[in-house]
Amino acid sequence: MSSDSLHNQVILVAGGTGGVGEEIVRYLLEAGAIVAVPSRSEANLQRLRDYCADAGPGQLHTLVQEMSTPDGADTVRHWLLERTGGRLDAVVAALNGRFYGKAFHTLSWAEWQDFLANYITAHFLTARTFLPLLLERGAGRYLMINGGAATQVYPGVVELSVAASAQLAMTKGLALESAHSGVQLASLVLYSRVATRHEAATQPHQLTSRQVAERAGQLLTSTEYDPNHVVHDLKP
Numbered sequence: 256m257s258s259d260s261l262h263n264q265v266i267l268v269a270g271g272t273g274g275v276g277e278e279i280v281r282y283l284l285e286a287g288a289i290v291a292v293p294s295r296s297e298a299n300l301q302r303l304r305d306y307c308a309d310a311g312p313g314q315l316h317t318l319v320q321e322m323s324t325p326d327g328a329d330t331v332r333h334w335l336l337e338r339t340g341g342r343l344d345a346v347v348a349a350l351n352g353r354f355y356g357k358a359f360h361t362l363s364w365a366e367w368q369d370f371l372a373n374y375i376t377a378h379f380l381t382a383r384t385f386l387p388l389l390l391e392r393g394a395g396r397y398l399m400i401n402g403g404a405a406t407q408v409y410p411g412v413v414e415l416s417v418a419a420s421a422q423l424a425m426t427k428g429l430a431l432e433s434a435h436s437g438v439q440l441a442s443l444v445l446y447s448r449v450a451t452r453h454e455a456a457t458q459p460h461q462l463t464s465r466q467v468a469e470r471a472g473q474l475l476t477s478t479e480y481d482p483n484h485v486v487h488d489l490k491p
């Protein structure tokens with residue numbers, strides 16, 4: 256299926272201000288989607304709007320709102336449904352937390368809480384808040400962006416693997432629980448650093464954010480689906 260099928264689709268991109276997320280947002284706008292992006296930061300949203308100013312024919316809606324509390328996620332849902340007349344066709348979760356670069360057992364309580372809130376809890380609340388809207392319709396796509404740390408562990412950033420493997424379990428579990436619902440879930444696992452507008456490539460073979468966005472677009476429009484095989488690797 257072509258990216259034409261994204262035209263007029265209402266798509267929430269959680270993490271749409273991030274290095275990976277903003278390219279997905281731009282790609283979806285170019286394909287004619289109606290894209291909604293929440294962020295904790297008005298400055299980040301302004302940067303996204305500037306980057307996407309010439310990316311049509313889609314429409315971009317933005318809201319300053321955190322997604323790591325139930326109230327925060329509910330606020331995004333109310334805003335989104337009001338903006339789109341009650342429609343949601345797909346969710347892309349490209350959320351990421353801050354990593355600390357130290358031995359796992361030396362993370363402070365505050366660092367651990369911050370990490371949980373802005374990665375695992377934000378993913379959980381995004382699914383808990385928006386997946387039901389797709390399930391009620393009996394259609395739609397839910398795509399989570401993940402990294403190779405989901406299957407590999409690196410000293411000094413163990414929290415990254417703790418979060419990424421938990422995220423992978425969420426995708427697999429939600430897919431099995433939604434197997435006969437008509438909703439398709441997927442995880443796109445990126446096996447390299449991603450060269451973005453903000454972080455140039457440092458190695459010869461690295462994924463680019465545009466490659467990630469194009470693959471995400473394919474997964475959002477693919478009609479091939481097996482709830483037992485929802486993990487899709489992307490390598491340079």
Ligand SMILES: NC(=O)c1ccc[n+]([C@@H]2O[C@H](COP(=O)([O-])OP(=O)(O)OC[C@H]3O[C@@H](n4cnc5c(N)ncnc54)[C@H](OP(=O)(O)O)[C@@H]3O)[C@@H](O)[C@H]2O)c1
Pocket residue numbers: 269270271272273274275276293294295296299300320321322323349350351352372373374377400401402403445446447448449450
């Ligand atoms: N970048 C890479 O090289 C790379 C490589 C492999 C895999 N990945 C994967 O790609 C995905 C995205 O990574 P990234 O590098 O694009 O991350 P990033 O640039 O750090 O962006 C993180 C995004 O998450 C949002 N976010 C975090 N907590 C939030 C909260 N509580 N409420 C609302 N939004 C929240 C941030 O929004 P605000 O800060 O604007 O609120 C931001 O949009 C992750 O799954 C990561 O594992 C990235």
